[in-house]
Amino acid sequence: MSKILVCISNVPDTTTKITFTDNNTQFNTNGVQFILNPYDEIALARAIELTDGGKGSVTVINVGEANTDATIRKALAIGATDAVRINAKPQDAWYVAYQIAEYVKANPFDLILTGRESIDYNGSKVAGMLGELLDIPSVSIIKKLDATDSEATVEREIEGGKEVLTIPFPFVAGCAEGVAEPKIPNMRGIMSARTKPLTVVEAVDVQTLSQIISYETPAPRGQVNLVPADDAAKLVDLLHTQARVI
Amino acid sequence: MSVLIYAENAAGKFKKSTFEAVSYAKAIAAQNNTNLIAISIGDVANDELAALGKYGAEKVLNVSNDKLKNFVNQAYASVIAEAAKANGADIVVLSNSFSGRGLAPRLGVKLQAGVADGAVALPEQNGGKFTVKKTAFSGKAFAVVELTSANKVIALTPNSYKVVEDGSAAKVEDFNIEAKASDFKEMIKDIVRSTDKISLPDAEIVVSAGRGMKGPENWGMIEELADLLGAATACSKPVSDAGWRPHEEHVGQTGIAVSPNLYIAIGISGAIQHLAGVSSSKVIVVINKDAEAPFFKVADFGIVGDAFEVLPKLIAAVKEYKASA
Numbered sequence: 001m002s003k004i005l006v007c008i009s010n011v012p013d014t015t016t017k018i019t020f021t022d023n024n025t026q027f028n029t030n031g032v033q034f035i036l037n038p039y040d041e042i043a044l045a046r047a048i049e050l051t052d053g054g055k056g057s058v059t060v061i062n063v064g065e066a067n068t069d070a071t072i073r074k075a076l077a078i079g080a081t082d083a084v085r086i087n088a089k090p091q092d093a094w095y096v097a098y099q100i101a102e103y104v105k106a107n108p109f110d111l112i113l114t115g116r117e118s119i120d121y122n123g124s125k126v127a128g129m130l131g132e133l134l135d136i137p138s139v140s141i142i143k144k145l146d147a148t149d150s151e152a153t154v155e156r157e158i159e160g161g162k163e164v165l166t167i168p169f170p171f172v173a174g175c176a177e178g179v180a181e182p183k184i185p186n187m188r189g190i191m192s193a194r195t196k197p198l199t200v201v202e203a204v205d206v207q208t209l210s211q212i213i214s215y216e217t218p219a220p221r222g223q224v225n226l227v228p229a230d231d232a233a234k235l236v237d238l239l240h241t242q243a244r245v246i
Numbered sequence: 247m248s249v250l251i252y253a254e255n256a257a258g259k260f261k262k263s264t265f266e267a268v269s270y271a272k273a274i275a276a277q278n279n280t281n282l283i284a285i286s287i288g289d290v291a292n293d294e295l296a297a298l299g300k301y302g303a304e305k306v307l308n309v310s311n312d313k314l315k316n317f318v319n320q321a322y323a324s325v326i327a328e329a330a331k332a333n334g335a336d337i338v339v340l341s342n343s344f345s346g347r348g349l350a351p352r353l354g355v356k357l358q359a360g361v362a363d364g365a366v367a368l369p370e371q372n373g374g375k376f377t378v379k380k381t382a383f384s385g386k387a388f389a390v391v392e393l394t395s396a397n398k399v400i401a402l403t404p405n406s407y408k409v410v411e412d413g414s415a416a417k418v419e420d421f422n423i424e425a426k427a428s429d430f431k432e433m434i435k436d437i438v439r440s441t442d443k444i445s446l447p448d449a450e451i452v453v454s455a456g457r458g459m460k461g462p463e464n465w466g467m468i469e470e471l472a473d474l475l476g477a478a479t480a481c482s483k484p485v486s487d488a489g490w491r492p493h494e495e496h497v498g499q500t501g502i503a504v505s506p507n508l509y510i511a512i513g514i515s516g517a518i519q520h521l522a523g524v525s526s527s528k529v530i531v532v533i534n535k536d537a538e539a540p541f542f543k544v545a546d547f548g549i550v551g552d553a554f555e556v557l558p559k560l561i562a563a564v565k566e567y568k569a570s571a
Contacts, residue, residue: 014518120383124363133355140345143494157494161445163436164435164437164438209393210391212389222546
């Protein structure tokens with residue numbers, strides 16, 4: 001395997017308290033720290049492992065505006081070889097997948113990895129859309145990825161179990177926990193990230209197919225009903241008669 | 247125009263999440279004064295197929311051939327897209343299951359359709375706008391997405407729409423289609439499906455435990471309670487990170503989001519990332535020895551107490567309830 005592409009997104013840190021502005025139509029980014037999507041970190045870590053020892057290169061690609069450069073540099077510090085930013089505000093998944101597919105058509109890769117989903121809009125769509133746009137296989141959520149020169153063996157999660165698949169390159173896969181342990185950049189990585197190539201590509205024109213028009217926050221729950229520690233029977237009774245869930 | 251529902255099976259049987267998706271799709275068909283067609287791919291018995299009519303399918307297209315016996319993402323997406331085109335379906339519904347997450351985006355591209363994945367409520371259709379509420383920020387919020395395309399794909403979150411049974415048997419028709427060879431590049435080597443355990447995304451009750459359990463050797467009590475309640479077991483991130491439990495059980499922002507009727511959290515403090523993954527549970531019970539644990543703020547019921555003292559009592563109480571029920 002020589003060339004791996006890892007699609008990365010720039011998302012609010014997992015500790016972020018989510019609030020909205022403009023009558024709940026805009027995500028409030030005020031004071032929010034943005035990070036490399038945690039699932040993309042797993043994909044990147046596995047890509048680096050698979051190409052370790054000069055066996056290939058890892059390119060990271062992001063569809064975003066200049067404010068995502070810090071996250072891209074983080075990916076370079078972790079160990080990506082080079083980076084591409086498609087200069088556009090990421091709109092819907094279709095828009096993002098289309099931009100990446102256009103880039104890949106001109107610059108082919110053997111393997112394309114994404115995170116299983118982004119932790120902001122929780123789409124798990126880019127991997128599948130890329131597969132379809134490029135007419136290659138896609139696996140939405142994988143837990144394990146091993147590769148030989150011509151094909152990979154992956155474990156895909158299914159309800160209550162797993163499927164083991166072999167897939168010839170090229171293909172797209174969405175990575176979840178289990179594929180690799182995220183890597184922490186070391187000092188050398190951080191220093192070299194500054195000089196690694198980050199190419200900015202202009203976006204192609206394409207119509208979106210969806211748009212977010214507003215947000216809602218979950219309804220707050222009432223006061224907790226505390227049951228004495230020695231009266232578990234009362235809890236069971238409440239779950240049966242009041243909450244009606246058992 | 248019509249609505250097409252992909253009825254996913256597991257080893258030849260439809261699951262509750264499929265019935266939810268059929269019921270949901272039926273309601274969308276009713277909103278649009280049109281009919282609901284189901285498509286099933288794989289080896290499913292005729293009476294099982296016809297029974298989809300109970301949930302609102304008028305016709306079931308049965309795709310049964312050896313090559314399509316097991317799930318092949320690319321080929322299944324091709325077959326479903328062809329069925330949508332052949333039947334003039336402009337809305338395709340499926341469950342946001344592990345396989346559904348693979349199919350929905352490919353269908354979106356094939357049908358040039360906007361995709362609402364993780365839908366949690368029926369669409370609203372006002373003044374030419376078609377909007378769907380879906381989970382966002384890993385359960386910390388919801389987003390209302392407008393699908394602006396003529397065709398639409400909606401993937402329904404399991405446990406977010408009630409099964410409605412008010413129909414009768416559906417007409418079953420064979421749907422024969424030859425998927426192209428290039429759709430079959432992936433090869434299934436092995437399928438491991440545990441039959442004695444309830445899968446976490448499908449579970450109506452989840453018993454989840456955290457670092458408060460002190461070590462993997464103490465999970466016997468968690469499993470016993472889960473067994474008694476017919477529940478799936480889950481855990482917090484530190485527990486799966488430490489290797490006490492498998493990653494598949496990790497519930498939270500970077501693990502799996504669940505929306506069961508009852509979520510019982512034992513020895514989990516309730517970090518914001520964990521709460522994100524459970525916020526759409528209908529009822530939350532928290533057992534923690536620390537009365538200040540943040541989890542109590544989002545709980546419906548709670549016990550402040552040591553898990554090692556409370557759990558045996560709770561197990562005994564559930565046994566007693568079971569015996570009397």
